[in-house]
Amino acid sequence: MIRIDSVTKRYPDGTVAVDRLSLEIPDRSITVLVGPSGCGKTTTLRMINRMIEPSEGTILIDGVDSRQQPVNTLRRSMGYVIQNAGLFQHRTIVDNIATVPRLLGWSKDKARARARELMERVGLDASLARRYPYQLSGGQQQRVGVARALAADPPVLLMDEPFSAVDPVVRKGLQDELLRIQDELGKTIVFVTHDIDEAVKLGTMVAVLRTGGRLAQFAPPAELLSDPADAFVEDFLGADRGIRRLSFFSSAGLDLLTAPIVAIDASAEQIARAGTDVPYLLVTDVEGKPLGWSEPRDLTAGTIEPAELLPCGRPFVAGRDSLRAALDCAVLSPTGWAVAVDAEGRAAGVVSQQTIGEAIRGAHAEGSRSSETTKVSG
Ligand SMILES: Nc1ncnc2c1ncn2[C@@H]1O[C@H](COP(=O)(O)OP(=O)(O)OP(=O)(O)O)[C@@H](O)[C@H]1O
Ligand SMILES: [Mg+2]
DSSP: OEEEEEEEEEOTTSOEEEEEEEEEEOTTSEEEEEOSTTSSHHHHHHHHTTSSOOSEEEEEETTEEGGGSOHHHHHHTEEEEETTTTOOTTSOHHHHHTHHHHHTTOOHHHHHHHHHHHHHHTTOOGGGTTSOGGGSOHHHHHHHHHHHHHTTOOSEEEEESTTTTSOHHHHHHHHHHHHHHHHHHOOEEEEEESOHHHHHHHOSEEEEEETTTEEEEEEOHHHHHHSOSSHHHHHHHOTTHHHHHGGGSBGGGOOOBOTTEEETTOOHHHHHHHTSSOSOEEEEOTTSOEEEEEOGGGOOTTOOOGGGSBOOOOOEETTTBBHHHHHHHHHHSTTSEEEEEOTTSOEEEEEEHHHHHHHHHHHHHHHHHOOOOOOOBO
């Protein structure tokens, strides 16, 4: 575990970049440092691997003062990734990734074999191995940066705004990849960003810093969204805090109705039976996949035309997706009802905005009783 204990960094010109910061960074999880420009994120990260020495306080790595470890040993136990990847322009991709293993004395063949293995792990095509960095896209270069940091299998990864320079779509891909790698390899990752959405998505724990290098709040993202410590944190979290918090609640508990679902080849009797009490019926194909909505009285057995149905839009996956995803489906639906599907895309049920609203109120009440909220997808 990395423990930052009352650390201050005062630069020679008197600037206090970090002010008595204390953080316990849990093992095998992602801790995000987030805050406005100049709040001391990079300085904090660089003090962890001693690229910058603290003015006061101590940083303990597995209980040992980092100053007592040889600086080279310390740095090799911590992969470092920066914005724009910082690759060696005159080295091929495979040799960039093999840098640290080579420094550690591995043979060229062994280091390159390791590099190729890592290219696959970070989602880079093997055909890119012999190229030079300038022959790669920004997103690909960033993946090389991650692979290079992982090359000697360090227990810790320090990442300073690694995905800031790429467009939102590529960025989402890189974030998903990082979560997957973290899942597989269980690294301890300290991740710096000024993007609160990125912090909420990636962080197991999130430290919000304010200008002057002071800690504003250190909490799991769900708690940050539900209980911001003060006006600064609330402001930094931005709009839609309530909606975004719904990402942490599963749709599993939603009461789905299956009665208002009819297949396109339904009999008159089936349509009549389904159409009591509900304003709309969901029509599916013969495999059970949603086609669209109709008012019960507009459906006549044997003559249902998919083109005449109201579109049902993108459904949510029951149980897997969050309440946020379910609410989004209902809000976008022309009927106000959301369609839930199973993993195969077959209709699992329908649910009204009102029922989702009740589930949200229930989840909030539950959430304020327990801080154990885990992230769900969607
Ligand atoms: N070598 C230095 N000498 C003096 N002041 C410095 C030095 N390096 C950084 N600072 C100052 O320390 C403060 C924190 O800088 P730091 O780079 O840690 O911020 P940051 O949170 O990473 O910002 P950004 O989001 O812009 O990257 C800033 O006010 C910066 O100007
Ligand atoms: Mg910085």
